[in-house]
Amino acid sequence: MxxxxxxxxxxxxxxxxxxxxxxxxxxxxxxxxxxxxxxxxxxxxxxxxxxxxxxxxxxxxxxxxxxxxxxxxxxxxxxxxxxxxxxxxxxxxxxxxxxxxxxxxxxxxxxxxxxxxxxxxxxxxxxxxxxxxxxxxxDEARVLREYNARLVSKLERQLEEVQQANDQLVEMMNGTVRAVAKLTEARDPYTSGHQERVADLAAAIARRMGHDHLYCEGIRTAGLVHDIGKIAVPAEILAMPRRLTTEEFALIKVHPGVGHDVLSGIRFPWPVAEWVLQHHERIDGSGYPAGLEGDEIDVGARILAVADVVEAMSSHRPYKTGAGIDAALEEIEQNAGRFYDVGVAAACIALFREDAYSIPAANSGAVYSR
Ligand SMILES: [Fe+2]
Missing domain, CATH: 3.40.50.2300 (Response regulator)
Structure with a gap:
């Protein structure tokens, strides 16, 4: 048969x-x-x-x-x-x-x-x-009406499923980014939590500047991994309890490029790798690694730069006691237009002085002061 x-x-x-x-x-x-x-x-x-x-x-x-x-x-x-x-x-x-x-x-x-x-x-x-x-x-008209209604309801439910799957993916990506951030910080316990706090502040600055939610999430993501390139910097240099020599500082300066190399393989919906590469560039061209000036630096990187400096200055480091948030804001105010983007600096200052923003509590680790 x-x-x-x-x-x-x-x-x-x-x-x-x-x-x-x-x-x-x-x-x-x-x-x-x-x-x-x-x-x-x-x-x-x-x-x-x-x-x-x-x-x-x-x-x-x-x-x-x-x-x-x-x-x-x-x-x-x-x-x-x-x-x-x-x-x-x-x-x-x-x-x-x-x-x-x-x-x-x-x-x-x-x-x-x-x-x-x-x-x-x-x-x-x-x-x-x-x-x-x-x-x-x-009854052709009735069948067609019902046919359309059935189809629309099925499409709606399918859309819901896709949305759920999408949310899950986003959650997974965020989890992965956080895990990678922790990995970097495991080698540098003195700055533990630095990236997380920079991410929070940078996203708040972006929001204060009027950027949409998606863009702010992109900035947050970049903040979480902006120092990932430090994985290539010897741990003893990261934790050096004194000011670095020029040679030692040259080793630190490779981290934006390494971060860019690591991140450019990931297809984020934002130019995360580019922002990370430029987060130590300064408006007057005095930054590194490329010495970019003004508009050559992407606005996302200009936001990260300000958040990075404010967080770093207000937290303790192996080589210094935290200067405090007021000193950090003063630095930004004085050097707006020189090192830092004027609009970003203004948004950051307004955030602290008008919106009563505060940096999430620092992780208290061993502190060397001098
Ligand atoms: Fe950095």
Whole structure:
């Protein structure tokens, strides 16, 4: 006996693959289509013994495919199964069956249960050429209205799923960025928490400047990893309890470039690697590594620079006691236009003096003062 041939219509390759492997391992022959229009075309060329279709597909969706299938005397007798995402509701099922489908199955179904349905339908299949169900005179307008409503509700639920998956990805990215930030700081316990505090302050400055939420999150992300390149700087230099020699400082100066190299491999939705590369550049060209001036420095990097200096000055370091927030703001105020962007400096000062912003509590570690 020749095996029954089953047509599978699904735009998702993984969905097609699962059905093909389940059905072929049970001895059926399968062929596939990526949407309703293709399914209709191949079925008209070579009719299957049964069709299993998804609902949401490009070109022609499953509902439309079902309507055309049932209206085609050469296909209408062939058992028709909807096999669709688990968020389908009872209204979807009622509508699908009203179009003439034989079954409405929800993913994921145990392979055994799916195969049992297929077997039942193939055994009791409607004889060729006989229209399957007494179709009521179709109220075309009502069917179309309901069809649209069903489709919109399915799209909404699918969108919700995509949104959830997206939120999960963002959360995962944030977690990864934080883990990497901690890794850098593990070698430099004196500045533990520095990147986190710079990230918070930089994002607050960006918000105060009127940047949108997404941009502020980009700035926060860059802040969290802005010193990641210090991974390439010897730990004893990072923790040196005195002012560095020129040679030692030259080693520190490689960190923006290393950070850029590390981060440029990640496709952030913001120029994070570029901002990190430029976070020690100064408006008058006196910064490093490239000595960029004014507008050559991206505004994101100008924000990071101010947040970095304010946080560093107000916190203790191995080589100095924290000068305090007032001294830090004074430094920014005095050197706005020279080292720091005027707009960024103004936003930072307003943040502390008008909005009562305060840097999140510092992690108290061993402090060398001198
Ligand atoms: Fe830095």
């Amino acid at each position: 020749t095996p029954a041939r089953i047509l599978i219509a699904d735009d998702d390759p993984a969905g097609r693959y699962l059905l093909v492997s389940t059905l072929t391992s049970a001895g059926y022959e399968t062929y596939t289509a990526e949407d309703g229009a293709q399914a209709l075309a191949v079925a008209r060329g070579e009719a299957p013994d049964l069709i299993i279709t998804d609902i949401l597909m490009p070109q022609m969706d499953g509902y439309q495919l079902c309507r055309e299938w049932e209206a085609d005397p050469s296909l209408a007798h062939i058992p028709f199964i909807f096999y669709t995402a688990n968020y389908a509701d009872e209204e979807d099922e009622r509508f699908a069956l009203s179009l003439g489908a034989d079954r409405f199955l929800r993913k994921p179904l145990e392979p055994g249960a799916l195969l049992a349905e297929v077997k039942t339908l193939l055994e009791n299949h409607r004889p060729s050429g006989v229209l399957p169900k007494p179709t009521k005179p179709a």
